[in-house]
Amino acid sequence: MFQERKTAMTAKRLKQPNSRHCFVCGVENPVGLQLKIYQIEEGVIETTYTAPEHFQGYPGVLHGGIIATLLDEISGRAHMGDPSQPRFMYTGKLEVIYRRNVPIGQPLRIVGKKLENRGRAAQGWAGIYDEKGNLLAEGTTLLFDIPPHLLPLKDLEELGWKVYPD
Numbered sequence: 001m002f003q004e005r006k007t008a009m010t011a012k013r014l015k016q017p018n019s020r021h022c023f024v025c026g027v028e029n030p031v032g033l034q035l036k037i038y039q040i041e042e043g044v045i046e047t048t049y050t051a052p053e054h055f056q057g058y059p060g061v062l063h064g065g066i067i068a069t070l071l072d073e074i075s076g077r078a079h080m081g082d083p084s085q086p087r088f089m090y091t092g093k094l095e096v097i098y099r100r101n102v103p104i105g106q107p108l109r110i111v112g113k114k115l116e117n118r119g120r121a122a123q124g125w126a127g128i129y130d131e132k133g134n135l136l137a138e139g140t141t142l143l144f145d146i147p148p149h150l151l152p153l154k155d156l157e158e159l160g161w162k163v164y165p166d
């Protein structure tokens with residue numbers, strides 16, 4: 001099902017950059033999730049993930065902390081925009097609704113959406129879906145622009161921030 005959706009959206013899909021060491025997107029992080037994330041339309045992104053057994057809490061159920069981690073990153077990345085001028089934001093607040101168990105060992109689709117902007121703050125949303133399209137968990141974030149002197153754009157590629165080919 002995810003594959004069909006992918007084909008239908010190929011024309012619009014733009015891969016987002018990955019970093020080197022981020023827990024969610026770091027390509028060289030051996031204990032990280034190493035997600036590949038795509039913008040599918042302006043302000044909407046998606047990724048897929050199958051959680052391994054060592055991220056379970058209750059048997060067969062993905063740990064809530066990992067669920068929150070996924071929702072945090074994917075909701076924030078929805079605001080990132082143009083890869084050459086990325087909008088990097090700290091999360092100030094994250095609210096998670098755990099609607100149903102999120103299974104380990106089964107493909108998940110995670111979607112992020114930009115919500116409203118309020119100057120240097122913004123809201124984001126992310127949802128985790130199973131293969132049938134059921135919404136299993138969702139989160140909303142309150143995000144704040146990272147001051148440019150704390151993360152200079154000119155240093156990004158040196159830090160490994162770039163679009164890595166699939």
Ligand SMILES: CCCCCCCCCCCCCC(=O)SCCNC(=O)CCNC(=O)[C@H](O)C(C)(C)COP(=O)(O)OP(=O)(O)OC[C@H]1O[C@@H](n2cnc3c(N)ncnc32)[C@H](O)[C@@H]1OP(=O)(O)O
Pocket residue numbers: 019020022025072073076089090091092093142144156159160161
């Ligand atoms: C390689 C390079 C790139 C690698 C990228 C890797 C991938 C990237 C993806 C990684 C993704 C991973 C994501 C992560 O892990 S991000 C990491 C986790 N987050 C942080 O570390 C953030 C730590 N916190 C802060 O820095 C500050 O507290 C922030 C910046 C959040 C606000 O402090 P600031 O001094 O700026 O704010 P202010 O005092 O002027 O307040 C302004 C207004 O906001 C209101 N307010 C403030 N705080 C909160 C709050 N928490 N909830 C609700 N409201 C809040 C406040 O009442 C006020 O409202 P009003 O009174 O005006 O009405």
